[in-house]
Amino acid sequence: MSDDLKRGLEGVLVAESELSYIDGDAGKLVYRGYPIEDLAREASYEEVVYLLWHDELPDAAELADFESWMAERRTLDDEVLSVVRKLAEADEVPMAALRTIVSTLSAYDEDADHEDVTDLDANLRKACRITAKLPTALAAFQRIRQGDDPVEPRADLDHAENFLYMLNDEVPDDVLAETFDMALVLHADHGLNASTFSAMVTASTLSDLHSAVTAAVGTLAGSLHGGANANVMRMLEEVDESDVGPTEWVENALAEGRRVPGFGHRVYNVKDPRAKILGEKSKSLAEAAGDTKWYDYSVAIEEYITEEKGLAPNVDFYSASTYYQMGIPVDIYTPIFAMSRVAGWIAHVLEQYDDNRLIRPRARYVGPKDLTFPDLDER
């Protein structure tokens, strides 16, 4: 047994996976063999979900069946909707609300008490229900907390279009729908990131799929992981409200020892390929709107941080200005990440169940070992 300590499990190989390949030096990302650039341009989110959960891309008939199976399962049970309403009225933090919602979905899922937690067919049915219902719950949560009625899902719209429709009570135009679909594709999987690993750890105890996804939502919420996308936008807003430009602002932030959200990555040593795609999208939205302020701030910050710290933007950096320009409220950026990443979490859990072994690392004990237990009045 090696006694080398790998803080944060950096570089430790713990599984074999056929899902996503990342080359951190080349800035390359591939889902099941297909480059992310091609998927972003050509594939819908539903196609990517199918690809991740099955071994290959669907043909036309398989895709049509899969899309309609999911679309028919978007509606929330009344009891789930009433939990969403309570969470919104209690002003719950969106990621905490989402975590509770995933857990609640289990109570109304007809396969939730399947005797074999690893049963593939039952898990694929659960997977579809969770993935189909999360956008409905998130849109309803957002609408209720802003004082509006939830909007019923429509089965004739695709996953991305339908979410924006339920959020805004308006069918999105093609640019918005395509941009959002592309963002969902880009966030769907990313190897053993922290939230995926947390789903795998949960599944490895032979706990169920809803528990694994609930654990993953909680893990994604943190500011070192998915929570960074909202923090990027908050930073851009801070820059805008300050009386200095973006370069000076970020120089001061670094001097104060702050971490700049949206930069740095455990695996990429170069610019995240997803940030390149989202940066181009942010730019084209800005130019189309005739207001490039948020994009310009982002570019200035990127140039400074890359030059001064040698850190490159990760996926969260340009998703922020992209979503902002689409009119999406800042504090649901991370829940939107979860709405997409649920596909990857589930795919990795299915791989884990398929070849399970309990995940259980160890810590080097550095505390005392032979103390004498003192009576209460002696402490």
Ligand SMILES: CC(=O)SCCNC(=O)CCNC(=O)[C@H](O)C(C)(C)COP(=O)(O)OP(=O)(O)OC[C@H]1O[C@@H](n2cnc3c(N)ncnc32)[C@H](O)[C@@H]1OP(=O)(O)O
């Ligand atoms: C979807 C995603 O999860 S992508 C990541 C989203 N998270 C963020 O954007 C938050 C900001 N980034 C970070 O905090 C980090 O880069 C992480 C958490 C993503 C990666 O962390 P790690 O691989 O553990 O690197 P670690 O935290 O050890 O940082 C290494 C060094 O770079 C510095 N560093 C890393 N990222 C940043 C940053 N964004 N701003 C300032 N300094 C940074 C650290 O301070 C550290 O410097 P030091 O050695 O002088 O102390």
Ligand SMILES: O=C([O-])CC(=O)C(=O)O
């Ligand atoms: O891989 C990681 O550590 C973080 C990340 O980029 C992701 O989850 O998309």
